[in-house]
Amino acid sequence: MSIVATAPDRGTPAQRGDEQRPHRSRSGIGDRLTLTRSVPMIPALLLLVAFMLGPIVYSVYLAFTDNAIRGDGAAQTSFVGFDNFIDAFTDGAFWNSVGLTLVFTIVSAVIGQNILGMVLALLMERANRVVTFIVTSIVIAAWILPEVVAGYLLYTFFADEGSLNTIITAVGLPPQDLLFSLPILAVSFANVWRGAAFSMLVYSAALSSVPSDVYESAAIDGAGPMRRFWSVTVPILRPAIATNLMLITLQTLSVFGLIFIMTGGGPAQRSQTLPLYMYEQAFSYGQLGYGTAVALLLLLIGAAASLLYLRLLPEEDKK
Amino acid sequence: MTATTSSGTAVDRTEEESGSPLRPRSSGKGPRERMASTASSIAMIVIGLAFLIPLLWVVLASFDTEATLSVQWPSRWSLDNYKAIWNEETTFRPLWNSLLLCGGATLVTMIAAVLCAYPLSRYRFRAKRPLLLTIIFSTGLPITAIMIPVYALFVRVNLIDSMFGAILFLGASALPYAIFLTKGFMDSVPIEIEESGWTEGAGVYRTLWSIVLPLMKSGLAVATIFTFVGMWGNFFVPFMLLLSPENLPAAVTLYTFSSQYGQVAYGQLAAFSIFYSIPVVVLYLFMGRTLGQGFAAAGGVKG
Numbered sequence: 001m002s003i004v005a006t007a008p009d010r011g012t013p014a015q016r017g018d019e020q021r022p023h024r025s026r027s028g029i030g031d032r033l034t035l036t037r038s039v040p041m042i043p044a045l046l047l048l049v050a051f052m053l054g055p056i057v058y059s060v061y062l063a064f065t066d067n068a069i070r071g072d073g074a075a076q077t078s079f080v081g082f083d084n085f086i087d088a089f090t091d092g093a094f095w096n097s098v099g100l101t102l103v104f105t106i107v108s109a110v111i112g113q114n115i116l117g118m119v120l121a122l123l124m125e126r127a128n129r130v131v132t133f134i135v136t137s138i139v140i141a142a143w144i145l146p147e148v149v150a151g152y153l154l155y156t157f158f159a160d161e162g163s164l165n166t167i168i169t170a171v172g173l174p175p176q177d178l179l180f181s182l183p184i185l186a187v188s189f190a191n192v193w194r195g196a197a198f199s200m201l202v203y204s205a206a207l208s209s210v211p212s213d214v215y216e217s218a219a220i221d222g223a224g225p226m227r228r229f230w231s232v233t234v235p236i237l238r239p240a241i242a243t244n245l246m247l248i249t250l251q252t253l254s255v256f257g258l259i260f261i262m263t264g265g266g267p268a269q270r271s272q273t274l275p276l277y278m279y280e281q282a283f284s285y286g287q288l289g290y291g292t293a294v295a296l297l298l299l300l301i302g303a304a305a306s307l308l309y310l311r312l313l314p315e316e317d318k319k
Numbered sequence: 320m321t322a323t324t325s326s327g328t329a330v331d332r333t334e335e336e337s338g339s340p341l342r343p344r345s346s347g348k349g350p351r352e353r354m355a356s357t358a359s360s361i362a363m364i365v366i367g368l369a370f371l372i373p374l375l376w377v378v379l380a381s382f383d384t385e386a387t388l389s390v391q392w393p394s395r396w397s398l399d400n401y402k403a404i405w406n407e408e409t410t411f412r413p414l415w416n417s418l419l420l421c422g423g424a425t426l427v428t429m430i431a432a433v434l435c436a437y438p439l440s441r442y443r444f445r446a447k448r449p450l451l452l453t454i455i456f457s458t459g460l461p462i463t464a465i466m467i468p469v470y471a472l473f474v475r476v477n478l479i480d481s482m483f484g485a486i487l488f489l490g491a492s493a494l495p496y497a498i499f500l501t502k503g504f505m506d507s508v509p510i511e512i513e514e515s516g517w518t519e520g521a522g523v524y525r526t527l528w529s530i531v532l533p534l535m536k537s538g539l540a541v542a543t544i545f546t547f548v549g550m551w552g553n554f555f556v557p558f559m560l561l562l563s564p565e566n567l568p569a570a571v572t573l574y575t576f577s578s579q580y581g582q583v584a585y586g587q588l589a590a591f592s593i594f595y596s597i598p599v600v601v602l603y604l605f606m607g608r609t610l611g612q613g614f615a616a617a618g619g620v621k622g
Contacts (some may be wrong), residue, residue: 033444037523044435044494047427051469051491052457059468067471120366126359135367142370144603146552148573149592153373156380156388156585163372163390193370225355246459254461257554261574275463282467291467299464306459310452318451 056299063293069286077289084293094294096269097277100184101253104191104273107184109252112192114245117199122229124204136200143197151261154190155179158262183263183271190258195251199244206240207233239312246309253302274298380589387585400590409572410594417568417595420485420557421550427490428546432497433539437527439498440505441513451502457495466559473560480562489556493546500545504538505531544606548599569595 063084067077088094120139124132142150157163158178165175178186210233218228234241256275259265265272265280272280278298282291372390380386381400383393404410439447469488470479478484508531516526532539554570561567567575573595576588 031441031443033438033442033447037442038438038444040434040523040527041438044431044498047431047487047491047494048457051488052460052465052495055465055468055472058472059465062468062471116366120363123359123363123366126356127363128356128360131360131363131367135363135370138367138370138374140603141374141600144548144552144599145596146554146570146573146599148552148554148570149377149596152573152588152592153377156376157373159388162388163376166389166391167372193373196370250459250461254463256463257558257570260554275461278464278467282470288467288471292471295464295467298461302459302461302464303456306456309459310456313455318448318455 059292059296059299062289063296065289066287067289067292069283069288080289084290085297087290088294088297093269093272094277097272097274100271101273103184104188104255105249105252108188108191109195109248110245112188113195113199113248113252114241116192116196117201117244118203120196120200121203121207122233124200125207136197139200140197142193143195145194147194147257148261150190150194151258154186154193154258155262158186158189179263180267183267187259187262187271190262191252191255194258195248198251199248202240202244202247203237206237210236239314242312243309246305246312250302250305250309253298253305377589377592380586381593382586384586386589400584400586403584403587404591404594410591412565413567413569413572414594416482416566417551417570419482420489420561420568421547423482423486424489424493424550425543425547427486428493428497429501429539429543431490431494432501432542433527433532435494435498436502436505437523437531439502441510451499454495454498458499462492463555466555470559479560480566482561482566485557485560488560489550489553492556493549497542497546500542501539504535504542507538508534541606544602548602551599 064079064081065077066080066083120136124136127135145153155162159165160175160177160179164178169175178189214232214236215228218232223231254275255273256279259271259273259276260279263271265276269277274294275298278291278294281287281294376390379390379393382396382398383391384397384399385394386400439451473479473481473484473488512534513526513530516530521529552570554574557568558571558574561571564572569591573588573591576583576591
């Protein structure tokens with residue numbers, strides 16, 4: 001039930017190569033990695049070491065310094081120990097952004113994208129074929145659009161004189177100004193709009209691998225639709241649900257552009273999630289060291305989530 | 320699911336033959352199923368409409384010189400918005416920069432990924448599992464979180480505002496997933512075919528190029544397009560690493576679009592958004608649903 005299993009041409013003979021391995025190594029060619037055979041891996045390793053590992057190691061250093069674009073730390077960088085972290089933990093704005101990141105992740109990913117994706121995947125199974133095709137195309141279109149475009153589209157949708165207010169005032173409801181009154185909810189909705197397609201694709205791929213006779217026997221046993229969903233579908237889909245939750249959480253944790261375009265973190269930092277807080281500290285205030293300390297915390301949260309994801313991944317993908 | 324018992328009547332057989340058994344269709348079903356299908360369709364249409372409105376805005380506003388923030392039918396359809404941005408500075412140069420940045424980075428990613436995936440897919444070695452686990456682990460790392468140290472590092476080594484540096488970084492950031500995906504596709508190419516190439520004296524690189532890669536063309540296309548589309552939409556990386564206006568890709572110029580003219584011309588912004596989005600939409604149409612599944616497989620965890 002891995003999502004990766006949705007990729008085409010998987011599971012062909014070579015994947016089951018394990019049983020064949022021993023006798024192949026007896027043939028002249030062998031399948032052991034030798035020094036010359038590992039040469040092709042060098043470009044990738046160099047790139048990863050220089051541009052991924054390097055910055056991560058550097059950020060561990062930077063987070064303990066007062067490095068800055070201007071001011072004290074700019075001319076001469078010095079070690080400040082855990083000062084940056086202490087500053088962060090005692091800064092109300094930091095905890096504000098931690099709280100907003102939690103709200104954003106739970107509302108838009110765990111609840112919004114996840115449930116809407118599941119609902120869409122379930123509806124796809126039953127709805128008219130043409131309707132399904134058109135609606136899934138629209139949902140996927142929202143997902144493949146560049147982040148900045150999505151940000152503008154949702155900004156115009158929620159803006160004071162935007163589409164949402166045109167529609168709800170037309171049916172006689174009072175206009176809303178979500179971007180001002182509850183900006184974190186507006187950007188959460190935007191993230192649902194942008195990300196629901198992902199969960200939908202994951203769940204619809206997982207659902208299509210559920211044998212229909214399981215439902216039939218449940219139906220014969222007298223289970224209603226809700227009962228069938230909770231005691232048949234959910235248990236079977238549990239691995240897919242867990243993996244999907246992990247992945248959308250990781251994606252949502254690092255959303256920057258969407259919020260940056262829509263609200264810039266405002267008004268008054270009320271939609272300033274951790275990435276935006278980190279950016280503001282590092283560049284608006286020029287505190288690279290402090291910004292990096294916050295980034296490192298974000299990286300640690302991401303790493304923890306990523307480790308969990310690794311544990312959830314089916315064994316065949318790790319061979 | 321009434322008609323799937325094995326009584327073998329004509330109705331049953333057509334029922335079983337029509338469509339996949341996994342996706343029950345409404346034809347020939349009882350009233351209960353038909354109602355469920357209708358209700359599902361209606362629910363889908365409602366969700367679809369909610370998703371459609373922002374998309375509708377960008378299309379309608381791009382043809383409307385008096386576009387506002389709200390979705391509205393243009394009082395007069397015109398191409399003036401497109402004409403206004405149809406010049407090098409606003410449209411062509413940013414799009415060319417995007418192509419250079421994302422095309423170059425995709426090339427870097429795919430070449431490095433294919434080369435790296437080959438030994439991973441073909442040989443046994445003790446560090447293989449830890450290496451693969453590290454690669455999968457790093458697909459989950461939020462790239463957003465390393466952009467400040469990357470910026471600081473790039474300032475130090477004088478790579479800031481360099482297209483070359485941005486290409487290398489963007490290429491490296493997409494690499495873990497590309498390796499993971501490519502290795503998966505490569506695993507499904509049977510090794511026996513290569514062995515015959517080896518016995519005829521072809522080297523490893525030759526067999527890789529002329530035997531393995533052609534056999535995994537479709538998988539390679541999925542990985543390449545996935546990589547490219549992900550980069551095309553990326554805003555934060557070029558926003559941090561590129562500074563001078565003549566280097567900026569469309570993702571960043573779209574962000575600065577409003578300030579350029581003082582007042583935001585929403586119609587022009589919509590028209591530019593459409594120009595900027597067309598490549599990924601076309602690539603998606605070209606790949607069809609396979610790409611969607613490639614994306615789903617991908618996890619799309621790039622920040």
